[in-house]
Amino acid sequence: MKAFGVAGVLIGSLALQMAFARFAVGGRWSIDLVLVAVAFIALKWGPGAGVIGGTIGGITQDALAGNTIGVSGLAKTIVGFFVGVIGSQFVVARPAPRMVVVACASIANRLLVLAISSAIELHWAGVSWAAMLTEMGLNALGALILFQSIETVPSLMRRRPSRRSNFGKRKW
Amino acid sequence: MIDIRRRTTFFFLAVSLGHVLLISAQVQAKSGMPVLEDVAFGAFARVQGGLAGLGDGVSSMWRNYFALRGLAAENAALRAQVSQLQGQLQAESAISAQTHGLEEALNLQKTVTQRTLAARVIAGDPSPGALTITIDRGSADGLRENMAVIAPGGVVGRIFRQPTAHAASVQLLIGHNAGAGAIIERIQAGGVAVGLGVGDDPPINLNFINKSYEIKVGDTVVTSGQDGIFPAGFLIGKVERVDRGGSTTYKTIAIRPAVNFSHLSVVLVVLDPPAPDAGAIK
Numbered sequence A: 001m002k003a004f005g006v007a008g009v010l011i012g013s014l015a016l017q018m019a020f021a022r023f024a025v026g027g028r029w030s031i032d033l034v035l036v037a038v039a040f041i042a043l044k045w046g047p048g049a050g051v052i053g054g055t056i057g058g059i060t061q062d063a064l065a066g067n068t069i070g071v072s073g074l075a076k077t078i079v080g081f082f083v084g085v086i087g088s089q090f091v092v093a094r095p096a097p098r099m100v101v102v103a104c105a106s107i108a109n110r111l112l113v114l115a116i117s118s119a120i121e122l123h124w125a126g127v128s129w130a131a132m133l134t135e136m137g138l139n140a141l142g143a144l145i146l147f148q149s150i151e152t153v154p155s156l157m158r159r160r161p162s163r164r165s166n167f168g169k170r171k172w
Numbered sequence B: 001m002i003d004i005r006r007r008t009t010f011f012f013l014a015v016s017l018g019h020v021l022l023i024s025a026q027v028q029a030k031s032g033m034p035v036l037e038d039v040a041f042g043a044f045a046r047v048q049g050g051l052a053g054l055g056d057g058v059s060s061m062w063r064n065y066f067a068l069r070g071l072a073a074e075n076a077a078l079r080a081q082v083s084q085l086q087g088q089l090q091a092e093s094a095i096s097a098q099t100h101g102l103e104e105a106l107n108l109q110k111t112v113t114q115r116t117l118a119a120r121v122i123a124g125d126p127s128p129g130a131l132t133i134t135i136d137r138g139s140a141d142g143l144r145e146n147m148a149v150i151a152p153g154g155v156v157g158r159i160f161r162q163p164t165a166h167a168a169s170v171q172l173l174i175g176h177n178a179g180a181g182a183i184i185e186r187i188q189a190g191g192v193a194v195g196l197g198v199g200d201d202p203p204i205n206l207n208f209i210n211k212s213y214e215i216k217v218g219d220t221v222v223t224s225g226q227d228g229i230f231p232a233g234f235l236i237g238k239v240e241r242v243d244r245g246g247s248t249t250y251k252t253i254a255i256r257p258a259v260n261f262s263h264l265s266v267v268l269v270v271l272d273p274p275a276p277d278a279g280a281i282k
Helices: A002-021 A033-045 A047-065 A071-089 A095-121 A129-169 B006-026 B035-066 B068-111
Strands: B116-127 B130-135 B148-150 B155-159 B168-172 B179-184 B189-195 B204-210 B220-223 B235-243 B250-257 B266-270
Touching (some): B068 B116, B179 B204
Antiparallel strands (some): B116 B266, B148 B155, B179 B220
16 A cells, blocks of 8 residues: 555656646756655655655656666655654654655755765756755645645545535435 | 664665665766776775785785794805805815916926926925925826926926825925026026025025126026936026125025915926936036
8 A cells, every 4th residue: 555655646746747847947946746755755654665755756757857867866765764764753744844844855855966966977066046945945835735635635535425425314 | 863663774775875876887987987887996996905005014024024034044054155155166266276377387398398297286395494395196107206396487396205106295496405407597607506495585595606707686597407307498596696705716696486386286297307418507
């Protein structure tokens, strides 16, 4: 069940990311929904799931983007692990803490990608703090939407039969 | 503080390492090699360098410290070898000198008309007043008493005693009571060269030279052949000092011998006696 959940979340986030990507061409803003998905997986199922989700999601992202395979994978693996650790140590159930965690994860992920890329290319590419903060904000917003959506859908699914039942009782 | 399962941590580290290897396999270093190969090669080269340095250090320690234990024995062996080689060198030098003497004797032998026999000096007898040497030829070689013995430099002496089969004693001309008929070559004045033995310098006197002769220092003195022992014409030495002789009718002439008697190694024994009419003097 966990595996299916991880796979579903990753596939959904990748599909959404690719759908939003065409609006992000030009670099004015960017969002990393895969990172949001990894954070969600790590918070929901623990650091092991965060590692798996980060690995699969990051490598898939690298492969689709044509980058060096493993750069995003390594960054998201690290982020997924530590987010999972944080989720297992602290109560991160409310929307605000989750947004903070995702925001920090976004910063960490971006810095890790920059560091790994710089290590490969042997020069520091530089940090665009504005772009980083924008991405952080968008990721946090995306996380809020994703978390609320994912947690709301099952409750909605649970409510619908009860309404039918009530409606059935009204049948007099 | 962080309460996580150990297995998850190991899993995380393994996956991270896998990512690093995956990235390294794709990225090329400045040398053109994949980073993975470059790092592996560099790391292995460092390990090899370390091992080589360790090996060199151990080898150096072995040479510089442990090998010292065998150095004393090696040193002793080398010293013995040096001593042996020095002995061999001295022997070779002696052989060389002996060969040189033999060559000189051979050249002399060619110039001497009489039959001669080369002999090696094997012993000496520096007793006061009777200087003798022993040669390695004897009666078996045809040597007899009173045969003349010469050297490349000049007259040495005579065989003064019946030789044994393989050895003979030679009385040196400088010995006490030794004598030879002699003449001063420039003026053909005859006399007797007499050895003075140890203590006189020069060790030979030329006696019975009449005062009427004008003798000059440096005049050459040779054998006259009248003594029946030494063939005529062999060099005895040069006049070094001339005494008027006081009231006597003869001069006393000191002769510096031509032969260095302290360096005799090879001599020639004249086998043929001088002709009775040889060495006629004034």
